[in-house]
Amino acid sequence: MREIIDISQPLREGMPVWPGDTEFAFSLVWTIAQSGSVNVGRLELSTHAGTHVDAPFHFDDSGAKVHELELERYIGPARVIDAAGHPALGAAELRRHDLGGAERILIRTGSWTDRSRFPRGITCLRPDAAGYLAERGVRLIGVDTPSVDPVESRELPAHHALLRHDIHILEGIVLDGVEPGDYELVALPLALRSADASPVRAVLLGGSKD
Numbered sequence: 001m002r003e004i005i006d007i008s009q010p011l012r013e014g015m016p017v018w019p020g021d022t023e024f025a026f027s028l029v030w031t032i033a034q035s036g037s038v039n040v041g042r043l044e045l046s047t048h049a050g051t052h053v054d055a056p057f058h059f060d061d062s063g064a065k066v067h068e069l070e071l072e073r074y075i076g077p078a079r080v081i082d083a084a085g086h087p088a089l090g091a092a093e094l095r096r097h098d099l100g101g102a103e104r105i106l107i108r109t110g111s112w113t114d115r116s117r118f119p120r121g122i123t124c125l126r127p128d129a130a131g132y133l134a135e136r137g138v139r140l141i142g143v144d145t146p147s148v149d150p151v152e153s154r155e156l157p158a159h160h161a162l163l164r165h166d167i168h169i170l171e172g173i174v175l176d177g178v179e180p181g182d183y184e185l186v187a188l189p190l191a192l193r194s195a196d197a198s199p200v201r202a203v204l205l206g207g208s209k210d
């Protein structure tokens, strides 16, 4: 049995959300006490709640929507690298890490320290990281922050550069205590018609396949 490492943020009332975005809410609309048979909940949440993938449509009107994402991009070999301690990560910083030919690179920036609040001053990606990653065969980049661009950015240069190089984005993963190294990633978007992003349950499978 392979070890399963959950790298997802718990979705819960009061969890941090993008400034001004929909707060997460869960409530029971039917209870066993009232209905005599079942509890049934309802959710209100942003498509960017917690750990999520951005579809290109999030920042490009002609970009692919969530239901158009190929699932194979979100399942398969992934390398976790520890790149903590940088205000921004460009080609120069990433060059110091062995990416090992993995199509999926998950970056621990360590820049979201207090998970009870939405972070300020996160480590972002520089646009020149995109070409460097693409040359090494990367197709999915995951970060432990809510964005690959600075939170104040309107132009979203790293999002656009990554898309131009056909690299998709997984945001808000939790890599505290995860050893750098090679894993299998599973982080599937929901089958959400027309959406700009989707929460995912992201897990790493460690150990051997036997």
Ligand SMILES: N[C@@H](CC(=O)c1ccccc1NC=O)C(=O)O
Pocket (backbone or CB within 6 Å): 018, 021, 046, 048, 054, 058, 146, 147, 148, 149, 156, 159, 171
């Ligand atoms: N582009 C950011 C998210 C973002 O910009 C955002 C997410 C939720 C609600 C509002 C957002 N931006 C608003 O200006 C990202 O996905 O990395």
